[in-house]
Amino acid sequence: MTPLKKRFFFILLFVFLSVGGVWYGVHRAGSLAEHASHDVEGTQIARQQYTCGMHPMIITDEPGDCPICGMALTPVKSGTTGQMQAADVPQGDKPKGERKIKYWVAPMDPTYIRDEPGKSPMGMDLVPVYEDQAPSGATIAIDPVTAQNMGVRTASAERRHMHRKIRTVGTIKYDEPKVTSINAKVDGWIERLYVDETGQMVKNGQPLLALYSPKLVSAQQEYLLALRNRDALKNSSFEEIAAGGDRLLTAARQRLRYWDISERQISRLEKTGKVHKTLTLYAPSKGVVTMKMAMPGQFIKAGQELFQISDISKVWVYADIYEYELPWIETGQEAEVILPFVGGQSLKANIDYIYPYVEPQTRTVKARIVFDNPGLELKPDMYVNVRIHGMEVKDALAVPSEAVLNSGEKQTVFVALGDGKFEPRQVKTGVQDQEGFTEITQGLLEGETVVTSAQFLFDSESKLREAIQKMLEPKTTESSPSEDHAGHDMPEEDLEALFE
Structure with missing residues (x-):
């Protein structure tokens, strides 16, 4: 084929394919219009809806962005878990004004639900949840025969007084405040032990032991010397000298007190004027000797614990x-x-x-x-x-404890929606009473019915459907190569072969 004929051949082929594409588009548009009019007249079809992957309670009839997180809404797949059970009960043709609101839920906390509109604890507007939708996106349906074979039992969430x-x-x-530790404040030797048994009852002021200490002997001598000096200087014409004698006597007396020498012993020392080799330690309170670390003849150090009296x-x-x-x-x-x-x-x-x-x-x-x-x-x-x-916890919303599934991170109950449909609902729990009931602080409304047996099978089923829903991508309309390209991608050698 000459180059001129070859060029003319391709021009004719391009015009032919263009006219064919225009004719196919007009014919396809007319067919779609005919089908649409037929559906409007009598055939009921499901209207395409859109939802948010992060907030499945958001369902709209038009594409757009999620009002909570701003993510692009994705089409709801017909017959899959997460839509408003459109395959079982078509809701696409039902006007929005006729849909009954079941409760209101917080956008960021699925356990915070109310029976009237308002604000969430975070200040966001509550989102309505309709009777034909489940915010958890994992509603499951079980026929009555299967539910009976599984042994499904239910109970109502009711107000009750809880006690334990x-x-x-x-x-x-x-x-503890009446436990006393006895110890010496000066080094010395135990000359005599008056209380020598653990468990012995003692009275307040009862003698415990006689202690010999060279420091105590010296302190007594200093006190007697200060006493004589005061008496000698009392009649002195010099007031400062007399006052000095009083101060010296007071210091010597205070030193004896610091070493736990009682006022009675000091008075006896003043009256007799005789230094005693040993001084006696007395019990500061009554009680039982619960510990004894003192023995006759023992040398003790200052601060060493000798007795405990309780x-x-x-x-x-x-x-x-x-x-x-x-x-x-x-x-x-x-x-x-x-x-x-x-x-x-x-x-x-x-x-x-x-x-x-x-x-x-x-x-x-x-x-x-x-x-x-x-x-x-x-x-x-x-x-x-x-x-x-x-x-007692009064007027608490409670359900049987076996109705709550605790995964460690969250608590879940299955709410019976009727007609064999069940919805997993995340809740927050409170106290448990002795009669087998658990308080529900958030996530349930009074009068709702929860599953109390076989909910482990429901839990595995709902998790399986949720996993499948996450794996499935929205269906996209793909045209066949013959419709979209109409042979435009065919190699040049094949086009030449068609006309040879």
């Missing part, structure tokens, strides 16, 4: 409270202590103090209960049973 009785164990301990006329009971029981406990509550080895005797008192830390060994918090112990029946380190009537 704490049963725990306790340990009797000493009243007054057990009043004792403390430490009750172990587990962490999940803490919301039920507060100071001032009545507690009952049962003595299992004293004929089951029961004593009642109020919680005095709750310690602000957790014991690392038992993972419990100590609640302190104070008891008077006149008959000394409550002995330190004795085990007792404790019963505490926890505070």
Whole structure:
């Protein structure tokens, strides 16, 4: 073929293909218009809707951007999980004004729902959720026969008064402010020990030991010398000299006091004028000797602890409270202590103090209960049973505890929507009472029905559908090469072969 014929051939081919493309476009447009008019007259089709991948509760009839995060809205796929069940109950032709609002939800917190419009805790407008949509985007449908075979049971979220009785164990301990440590403030030797047994009862002012100390002997001599000097200078005509004698005597007396020499011993020293080799240490309070580190003839250093005396006329009971029981406990509550080895005797008192830390060994918090112990029946380190009537939570929205699925990071319940449809709903929980109910602080409305059995199967089903939804991409209309290109991409050698 000559170059001129070849060029003329391609010009004719281009005109032919252009006229064919125009004719195909006009014919396709007419066909689409005919189908559209046919659908408007009688055939019901699903209207394309758009949603946000991060906020599935946002569903619109037109493309655009999400009003919350600004992401581009994506088409809702027909028959897939996440749309308003359009495959089962077509809602595309239903005017928006006729759709019934089920509740209002916070855009950034799916557990914050209300039965009327308003503001979320973050100040954002609440978004309506209609009866034909699920904000979680994972509504599942189960036919009644399958639900019956699975043993699905439901219960309503209702208002109730919640209470709990704490049963725990306790340990009797000493009243800490009434534990006294006895020690010497000067070096010396124990000449005589008056209290020589652990567990011995002592009275206030009872002698404990006789102590010999060269420093105490010197201090007594200095005090007697200062006393004589004061008496000698008392009649002096020089007032400054007399005042100096008084100051010296006061300093010597104060030195004896610092070493725990009693006023009675000092008075005896003044009257007799005789230095005593030993001085006696007395008990500063009454109680039981719970520790004794002193022995006759022992040399002791200043500050060395010799005795511990504990007054057990009043004792403390430490009750172990587990962490999940803490919301039920507060100071001032009545507690009952049962003595299992004293004929089951029961004593009642109020919680005095709750310690602000957790014991690392038992993972419990100590609640302190104070008891008077006149008959000394409550002995330190004795085990007792404790019963505490926890505070009552009134008018709380609660569901059976088995309805709540706890994954560690969030709590979920399955809400029965009717007609075999169930919606996973994230909630926030409060306390659990002794009757098997859990308080719902956010995420449910009063009267809603939740699943109490077989919800683990629902959970696996909803997670599977959610995973599939994330993997599926919106369908795009793709034309066949013959329609879009109409042979424009065919090689030049093939075009020549068609006309040879």
